[in-house]
Amino acid sequence: MVNARISRRAALLGAGAVAAWAGSPARALIQAADTQRIPAFVDAVIARMTVEEKAGQLTLNAAAWAGSAATALNPPSAGASFEEQLQQVRDGQLTGVFNGNGAEMSRRMQKVAMEESRLKVPLIFAADIIHGHRTVFPVPLGEAASWEPELAERTAHIAAVEAAAAGIDWTFAPMVDIARDARWGRGVEGAGEDVHLGKLFAAARVRGFQGKRLTDRDAVLACAKHFVAYGAAEAGLDYNSVDISERTLREVYFPPFQAAFGAGALSAMASFNELSGIPATANHWLLDEVLHGEWKFGGLVVSDYTGDEELIAHGYAKDGRDAARLAFLAGVDMCMQSGLYMKHLPGLVQAGEVPQARLDQAVRRVLAVKAQLGLFDDPFRRIDPRREKALVLSKPHRALARDAARRSVVLLKNDGNLLPLRKNQKIALIGPFAAGQHDLVGPWCVYGDDKQAIDLATGMRAAAADPSLITIAAGSGVEEPLAGGVEAAVVAAGAADVVVLAIGEGTRMSGEAQSVTDIVVPAPQMALAEAIAATGKPIVVLLKNGRALALEGGVAAAPAILVSWFLGTETGPALADVLYGAYSPSGRLPVSFPRAAGQVPYYYGHKATGRPNPEGALQEYKTHYRGVLNSALYPFGHGLTYGQVAYADLHHDANLAWNGTLTARATVRNSGSHACEEVVQLYVRDRTASITRPVRELKAFHKIALKPGETRQVEFTIRRADLEFVGADNRWMVEPGTFDLWIAPSADAEGLAGRFELAAA
Known part of the structure; x- marks a missing residue:
């Protein structure tokens, strides 16, 4: 169990913290992993540094010269002025800044570092580039709905191109937390509830950000966050405690990070939450033994915003000095925003409470990353105001934003083939998101702007046969009623052929610090929806x-x-493409939509209980809520198209040899009149195991294009490794036995079902 392992190390981190660090059994592995990535000149630079200058290389602060969006997204703090930050650069007290104000700011700061500081160590410039820079793409959860990791790689690359031109070297993305509680606001930054999908998107985004070579001027360093299990916060409450088994860590929460590091990510961010009693920011087992020792990660670990200082509020550190010591010895190399490392590390080293070797190790990791970014060769390689002006929001970038947006849309329901709309229909566009440049780019946009995005009304009017066919009525505010709004909306609906009701969440209802107690459409919008439904118009x-929701x-x-x-810069045109049928929706849910809010946390890959409810009506003394099926209203993987897709002719091997492969095939046909894309999904279940297994697990999928009337055969290959799980000793294993398989359009759909046997070795 994690709590048992961590508790032993917590004891060591008391009076014997230094001995624990020096005596770690993973020490040799850690040093070997570091050495693989360290340019020869780095140690020479370190040898010339004072202890204070070393602490400065481990200190990252918010840029004093920053835009209003960056200021609004972070907790308020009494930071230094820009002139004071320039002096910190001269004195070697700052490794870099984050969320600054473009290439000119970066140029001025880097010029001071390279001309006026003693050692001329280049600064690193970081930023929250979560789903685009100036050109904003769909929020990561939305983009995961495309089920196209290669799309995420392309959008991450364009984000890197724009960010790098603005002088940014490092992005605090991707967030690869698995999120299974819809109340948690930060689920919007990840890829949803599934491990397999999460791994694919984590690796794709790293590849997109970092490109072929980190030294390229259009590449930025990726940062996998938040390490680890931040998405498992109790009750979906942001920053809350996490208490889970080591098995769950290894099966669910570790794999996307391992995929990100496998794709080349050279930085990780420690998470805010505690993990089974030990805050992640001071978790020696997690950051030192697992990350660096077991996984041989050779990059750097940065705290989240004031994460080290928050050890005090956690009740784990007694003061700032203690917090700096605990976080640093646990493996956090760089301190973000709190300033505790600059303030306390020199004294801790002098007092012998932090080994000089640990200090040098952390500085070595930071300088190695700077070197791999090419900053020692050319500190100004990414700082180019002319490139910044030419690249941001360029036509090719906006074209990709439009394509990414429409690929992210999921069609849940289409009774009577109401969609696509006809361009000569009278449309009443109703709701708080019907028109206006607001709530378009979504949460966590430091540089993107709603004012440069296209709204729904503009997109639809441009696509309609006649713009006058589109009438608009807000009906209500996002979270408050609008005087006379419902009445005006009902009048607009009455004069229309079809109502498009644009409702849901505002930007500030998702993201960090936006956990909710109820995952429903706000009450004023529900009142509007009921009034429009009463008109009898198609909606x-x-x-x-x-x-x-x-x-x-x-x-x-x-x-x-x-x-x-939240679809980003090209919201309006992308939605018009889907609504009018220029693009057949191809997205699939990366999260389950439960039947009722009280079901959360709900996810498809849950375990079976000893009393599952049989198919059909609810039965007494079986697993379900009172009056509610224990299933999703719209399951993970669900999504419709404008085609008519059917599955048939399952063929698969009856047995999988221990060192062999099993092939499963199905025929997929589009009998409709619209071309479409279908996401064909493969699920398995281990029927009997020494550790109980989920009712289904996604193992593979193919997204295929189908013309009207076209039939295609889809093939999957299964290997023994695809069936592994973490056993009683917390090691990956697999057992011979019987497995169910499904080739299906969602996690709940029966699709085509079969069974096979895994033979013994």
Whole structure:
């Protein structure tokens, strides 16, 4: 169990912290991993540094010269002025800044570092480039709905191109936390609830950010965050405690990080949460033994914003000095924002409470990353105001934003083939998100701007046969009623052929510090939806959301429902493409939409209980809530197209040899009149195991294009490694036995079902 292992190390980190660090059994592995990436000149630079200058290389602060968006996204602090930060650079007290104000700011700071500091060590410039720089792509959860990791790689690359031109070397992305509780606001930054999908998107985003070579001027360093299990916070409450088994860590929360590091990410961010009693920011087992020792990670670990200082509020550190010591000895190399390392590390080293070797190790990691970014060769390689002006929001970038946005839309429901709309129909565009440059780019945009994004009304009017066919009525505010709004909306609906009801969440309802107690459409919007439903007009519900929602009443009953997330810069044109049929929706849910809010946390890969409810009606003394099936309203993997897709002719081997492969094939046909893309999914279940297994696990998928009337055969290959799980000794293993398999359009769909045997060795 994790708590048992960590508790032993917690004891060591008391009076014997230094001995624990020096005597770690992973020490040789850690040093070997570091050495692989350290240029020869780095140690010569370290040898010339004072202890204070070393602490400065481990100190990263928010840029004093920053835009209003960056200031709003971070907790307030009494930071230095820009002139004071320049003096810190001269004195060697700062390794870099984050969320600064573009290439000119970076140029001025780097010029001081290279001309006026003693050692001329280049600064590193970091930023939260979560889903785009100036050109904003769909939020990561929305982009995961594309089920196209290669799309995420492309959008991450464009984000890197724009960010690098603005002088940014390092992005605090991707967030690879698995999120299974829709109440947690930060789920919007990740890839959803599934481990397999999460791994693929984590690796893709790292490849996109970092490109072919980190020294390229359009590449930025990726940072896998938040290490680890931040998405498992109790009750979905941000910053809350996490208490889970080591098995769950290794099966669910570790793999996306391992995928990110396998793709080349050279930085990791420690998470805010405690993990089974030990805050992650001071967790020696997690950061030192697992990350560096077991996984041989050779990059650097940075704290989250004031994460080291927060050890005091956790009740783990007695003061700032103690917090700096605990975090540093646990393996946090760089301190973000708190300033505790600059303030306390020199004294801790002098007092013998932090080994000089540990200090040098952390500095070595930081300088090695700077070297691999090419900063020692050319500190100004990414600082180019002319490139910044030419590249941001360019036509090719906006074209990719539009394509990414429409690929992220999920069609949940389309009764009577209400969609696609006809361009000569009278449309009442109703709801708080019907028109206006607001709530478009979504949460965690430091540099993107709603004012440079295109809204729904503009997109639809441009696509309609006649712009006058589109009438607009807000109906309500996002979280408050609008005087006379419902009445005006009902009048607009009455004069239309079809209503497009644009409702859901505002930007500030998802993201960090935006956990909710109820995952429903806000009450004023529900009142609007009920009034529009009462008109009897056909309704297309267009949801804006950063999490799974529990749909109710007139919203759930609407004949057509689209999930649009926060789509970014090209929101309006992308949605018009989907609504009018220029693009057949191809997205699939990366999170389960539960039947009721009280089901959360809900995810498809749950375990079976000893009393599952049989197929059909609810039965007494079986696993379900009172009056509610223990299943999703719209399951993970669900999504419709404008085609008519059917699955047939499952063929698979009956047995999988221990060192062999098993092939499973299915025929997929589009009998409709619209071309479409289908996501064909492969799930398995281990029927009997020494550790109980989930009811289904996604193992592979193929996204295929189908013309009207086209039939294609889809093939999957299964190996023994695909069936492994973490056993009683917390090691990966697999056992011979019987496995179910499904080739299906979602995690709950029966699709085509089969069974096979894994033979013994």
